[in-house]
Amino acid sequence: MFDLLLAAAVQVSSLRRLKHIREHGIELQESTLKHLLQRARRTEWGRRYGFGERPTAADFAQRVPVSTYEQLYPELERVLRGASDVLWPGRPGWFAKSSGTTNARSKFIPVTPEALQQGHYRAGRDMLALATHLYPQQRLLAGKTLSLGGSHTPNPFRPDEPSSRAGDVSAVIMAQLPWWAEQLRTPSLELALLNEWEEKIERIARHVLRQDVRTLAGVPTWMIVLLRRVTALAGAEHIGQVWPHLRLFLHGAVAFGPYRELFHQLIPGPQMRYLEIYNASEGYFAIQDQPDSEDLLLLLDHGIYYEFLPADQWASPDPRPLPLRDVQLGQHYALIISTNAGLWRYLVGDTVRFTSLAPFRIRITGRTKHFLNAFGEEVVIENAEAALAAASNATGATVRDFTAAPVWFAADDGASRGGHEWAIEFLTPPADVAAFAQALDRHLQTVNSDYAAKRHRDLALAPPLVRLVPPGTFETWLAGQGKLGGQHKVPRLLNSREVLEAVLAQSANFV
Template identity: 75%
Template sequence: MSAAVQLESRPRLARVRAEPHAVQARVLRELLRRAQGTEWGRRYGFAEGPTAAEFARRVPVSTYEQLYPALERVLRGAPDVLWPGRPQWFAQSSGTTNARSKFVPVTPESLRQGHYRAGRDMLALSTFLYPKHRLLAGRTLSLGGTHAPNPFRPQEPASRVGDVSALIMQQLPAWAESLRTPPLALALLGEWQDKVERIAQHALRQDVRVLAGVPTWMLLLLRRVVELAGANDITQVWPHLGLFLHGAVAFGPYRELFRQLIPGPQMQYLEIYNATEGYFALQDQPGSEDLLLLLDHGIYYEFLPAAQWDAPDPRPVPLHEVVLGQPYALVISTNAGLWRYVVGDTVRFTSLGPYRLRITGRTKHFLNAFGEEVVIENAEAAVAAASLATGCRVHDFTAAPVYFAAGPGGQVQRGGHEWAVELAPGAPAPDAARFVAVLDATLRRVNSDYDAKRHHDLALAPPLLRVLPPGTFARWLASQGKLGGQHKVPRLLNSRAVLEQVLAVAAGAPA
C-alpha cells in the first residue's frame, strides 16, 4: 500500500469521528441522487431531494422477505429496479425465513466505496497502530468462500452468486491483490476439505504477516499448517506474523485457542464488522471491543429500538437520536439498492463521540457461533422432521453452541451444537441416533451456511442430543420467575447460559 493511500485513509476516518452527521447527510443525498431514475426512486420521489425525515416518511422499512419481490427481479436481470443498471454479482447468505439462502446485490459502487474503501482503511489503520510489525512487507492470508453461476440467469455466465468474501477477492484492485495469498485459483476453491489442505501446503512457503477471515476456518487452517510443518506453533512457520483481522462470529471463545497456536506478545487482534450487506464498522482502538461505525462508505444508517422490532409499522431513529447502551436493530440504505433494509443484527452504542458500538446479536433467536446462522425457523423445521421420523413428540427444546476446546495432546475438539429436548408427557423416547441424523440432515438442507460448516465434519461436529425429563423447562421457568403468561424458553442462543441452567434443573440442582 502506498504512503498516499495511508494518508488518505486516516484523515477520512478522522472526518468520520469529527463530523458524523454531516458525513451521513452527504451519503444520503448521494444515494438519492444516484437512484432517482430507478423504479424505486420514481416511486418515492428521490428526484425531489427529500430530507432525511421525508425519506423516512416515504420509504417503508423492509425485511429481506418484504424486499424480495424487487430483489428477485434484479436477480433475474431487470434493469434500474433498486439501483441503476443490472447488478451482475450477488452475495449469498443464510438467515432468511422463506428460502435456503438470501441473495443481496453487490454493485461496483458497493465494492469500491464500501468493502474496498473500508479494507484500505483497516490496513492503513493497522500499519499506523503497529509500525514495528511491518505488516505490508509480507503477505495477508485471507480465507473466504467461493462463487458460482447465478441460477436465476443461466444464460449469463458473467452473473455470479456466492459468499461475499469470494466476490470481494474476485475483483480486488491490483494493489490489494499484490498483498494477498493464496492465489485466486486456490482461494476460490469450492470443496472445503481440499481447499484447506491445498492452501495450507501453499502457505508454508509464504511470509505471512496478517491473517484475515472467520476464526472458525482460520483455526482449522492454522492447525493444518502446523501439522504439515512439524512445528510446535505457527510462529515457527511464520515468524513475522503479527495481526489477525477477524469477523463474522464472536472471537471470545476462540481467543485462548489462538493464543496457544500463536504464543508471544507480538500477535495483535482487530475485529471487523463486514457483513453480506456491507462493511459497517472496524475496531480502531487496540484493547477495546468497541467498533467505529463507518459513516462514509456508501451506507446510510438508521436504528430500530427494541420496542419496535415486532411493530407492524416500525419507526427507526436517525444516528443523532441514538442513546448509549440501548439495543437497536440495524437499518441500512446502500449503494447496492437496499432501502431501509433491516439487516437483522442488533447493536448497542458504547460511545456517541465518535460513534462506536458493539454487536449484541440478532433480532431473532439464532445460532451463529461458527458462522452457521441457524435461525429459529431452521431449528423448528429440523426438530419437527426429527420428531416425525422417530415417532416422538417434542414438548419444547433449546440449543446452544459447544465451543472449540483444546483436547488431549493439543488436539482441537471441534465445536458444534447441543440440543436439549423435552418430550411431551407419556411420549416414547426417540431413537437418539436417528433423531440426531434427521435433525442434522434437515438443517443442512434448509441452511446453506450450516451445510458448509458440517461438510466432512470439518468445522462443526454432529449435534449432541440431551433428552430431558418431563417438566424440566417448566421448573427452569419457575426458577427464573417466568412461569406462565407469555414467558417462553429461548429456542436458540449463542450463549450456553440458559442451556447450562436447564441441564442443572434436569439433574436436580438449583438453576
C-alpha cells in the same frame, strides 16, 4: 521499499477520512443520504417514492417503508433476473449469497460497482491504513495477508449469463480485487475460490506453508482449522514456528471472545495483535480503530445511510427507526440500512448497541431473531458469548461452537419452569462440566438482569443444561445444510428447538 510506499500512500487519505468520520458523523450521514437519493432518483424505486423531489431525512423516513429481505424480494428477484434500474441505476452483475441465518433460505444481495469501490474496498483500505499506522514496526505489507473466503458460481437465475455471478461476499470481493491488493494476499485466486471446502483447506495449507505470512484475515472458526493443518504439515509445535513474522489477525463474522485463548495457544507470545471488522453481504459497516478497545467505529461515508430500530419495536407492524442523531448509549437497536447497492430501509437482522456517541462507536449484540426470550429472560448473543468466555477462563476450557434453545422442566411440585439447553463443541473440554455450567450461569446473571431475575431461587428458570457434543458435530451439521466454509456460521440462540435438536441428533451419529 514498495510496502513502505504503499503504506504511506494508503495512510494519507484513509487516516484523514477516519478522523473526519470521528468528528463529523452526523453531517456525513446527511450527505450520504442526499447522494443516494440523487443517484437513485430515476430508478423505479426512486420514482415510486419521489427521490427526485429531494426529500429530507424525515420525508424519506415517512415515505419509504422499512423492508425485510422477504418484503423486498419481488424487486430483488427482478434484479437477479436481469432487470435494469429497479432499485439502483444499471444492472449489477454480482450478488452476495448470504448464509440465510435469519431464515432457512439463502439470500442474494446485489453488489454494485459503487458498493465495492465506496464500501468494501474503501473500508479495506481503511483497515490497511490503520493496521500499518498502529503497528509500523511490523512491516505487515512486506509479507502476505492470508485471506480465507468462500466461492462463487453462476447466478442461478441467469445460469447462461457468464457475467452474472453469485457467491459468498468474500469471494465476490476477492474475484474483483485491484491489482495492488491482489499482490498482497495469498493464496492464489484459483485456490481461494475453490468450492469444495475440505479440498480447499488442504490445498491452501500446502500452498502457504513456505510463504511469509504476516497477516490473517477471515472467520475465526475456519481460520483455526487452517492453522492447525499448516502446523501439522510443518511438524511444528505452533504456527509461530512456521510464520515467524505473523503479527496480525483481522477477524469478523463471529465474536472473538470465545476463541481468544485458543489463538493464544496457536500463536503464543506477546507479538500477535487482533483487530475486528464488521462486514456482511449487505456492506462493510464498522472497524476496530483502537487496539485497546473492542468498540467498532461506524463507517459513515461508505455509501450506507443508517437508521436504528429500538428493541421494543422489533415486532411492530409499523416500525419507527431512529436516525443516528437520536440514538442513545447502551440501548439495543436493530440495524436498518439504505445503500448504494439498492437496499432501501433494509432490516439487516443484526443488533447493535452504542458505546460512544462522539465518535459513534458500536458493539454487535446479536440478531433480531437470534436470542433467548421464551420466559422473559432476553438473553442476546453478546450475553451468551461473554458468559461462555468467562466460563472457559474459569475452567480452562476452549469452545469451538455452540447453539442454545429453551427447554422445559417439571419441578418437584408439579409446576413448570423454563430453562436453557446448550449444545457445545469444545476444542478443550472442561474437566468438570458441572463447574462450567455453573460459571456460565453465574456470568449470565452478572451481565443480564432479566436472566438474573428469572434465575432467582430457581423459581422461574432452572440452571442451564450443558450438553457436550463430539468434535466435528457442527461442521458435519453445516455440511448437511450445504453451508460448510466461508462465512457460514451456526445459529447461536433460537427460541425454537429445531437447530438444537438437529445438532444433538447429529452428535448421536458420532457415538
